[in-house]
Amino acid sequence: MIALDFPPVRILIVEDDPLMQLGLEQSLQEHEQITIVGLAEDGYLGVSMALDLKPDVVVMDIGLPRLDGIAATQQIKKAAPEIRVVMLTSHTTETEIIAALSSGADAYCIKGTSIDRLIAAIAAAQEGATYLDPQIARKVIEHLKPPVVPGNLGQLSQRELEVLKLMVEGMSNPEIATKLYLSPNTIKTHVRGIMNKLAVDDRVQAAVVALRAGLV
Numbered sequence: 001m002i003a004l005d006f007p008p009v010r011i012l013i014v015e016d017d018p019l020m021q022l023g024l025e026q027s028l029q030e031h032e033q034i035t036i037v038g039l040a041e042d043g044y045l046g047v048s049m050a051l052d053l054k055p056d057v058v059v060m061d062i063g064l065p066r067l068d069g070i071a072a073t074q075q076i077k078k079a080a081p082e083i084r085v086v087m088l089t090s091h092t093t094e095t096e097i098i099a100a101l102s103s104g105a106d107a108y109c110i111k112g113t114s115i116d117r118l119i120a121a122i123a124a125a126q127e128g129a130t131y132l133d134p135q136i137a138r139k140v141i142e143h144l145k146p147p148v149v150p151g152n153l154g155q156l157s158q159r160e161l162e163v164l165k166l167m168v169e170g171m172s173n174p175e176i177a178t179k180l181y182l183s184p185n186t187i188k189t190h191v192r193g194i195m196n197k198l199a200v201d202d203r204v205q206a207a208v209v210a211l212r213a214g215l216v
Contacts, residue, residue, distance in 0.1 A: 009126055012038045012055040014046035014072065015088075016064050020111070024059065024088075027115045034122075043067025047075045050083055057122050060105070062089040062096060070096070070103045077104030084125035088118065092136055107131035120172040127173065127188075130202045134170040137207060155197045163190045168207045 015021040040046040042065040062069040086107040107121035124131035166176045177184045
C-alpha cells in the first residue's frame, strides 16, 4: 500500500454496481485521510449530491443510469469547478476517453486497477494535476494538444528525466518521491521545472512529449 501524504480528502462515489460501490467504499475508507461523504447510483443523483455535499473528489463511473458519467461531470464542473472528478470505468474507447477529459475530468482510471493506482489518481487530482491510467495513455496521444518538439527534452537535467519517466508510468508525486528517496516538495519543484522547459500545461502533455520522443 502506498504511503499517503496528501491532505484529508472527502470523496463522493458515483457507481451503479452495488458490489463495486461497496468495494470502493470499504477499500478507500481504510485510509485515515479519506472520508466517504456519500454514495450515488446514477448520474442525476451524483450531480445533486456533489453540489449539495461539496466533496473534494468525485469518483465517477461513465456507464450510469439516467445520466451518464460524462454528462454528470460536465454539470458538476460547470456549477462547481473546484470539485475534482476521477473517472473509474471499464470504458476504454478513444471517443469515451477524450469525451471524459473534455468534460472536465481530472483523472481517468480503468476498473480493475489497484487501489494504490486509484489513490494515486485521487492524490494527483487533489494537487490539481491530471492523471491518465497508463493502460490508456497511448490511446489519447494523437488527440491531445500537439506538444513541443522532442528536442526540448535535451533541456532536462538527468534528475528531471528520471522524474518524467516515472510520471509517464502514472506515478503520483508522493510515489515518485518514495521511489527516488526525495521529498514530495522536491518532486513538485522538478515537475514544475519539467513542464516549464517543455512548455506544456500539465503532466499528461509532458508524458505525451516523452512518449513521442521514445523516452519510454
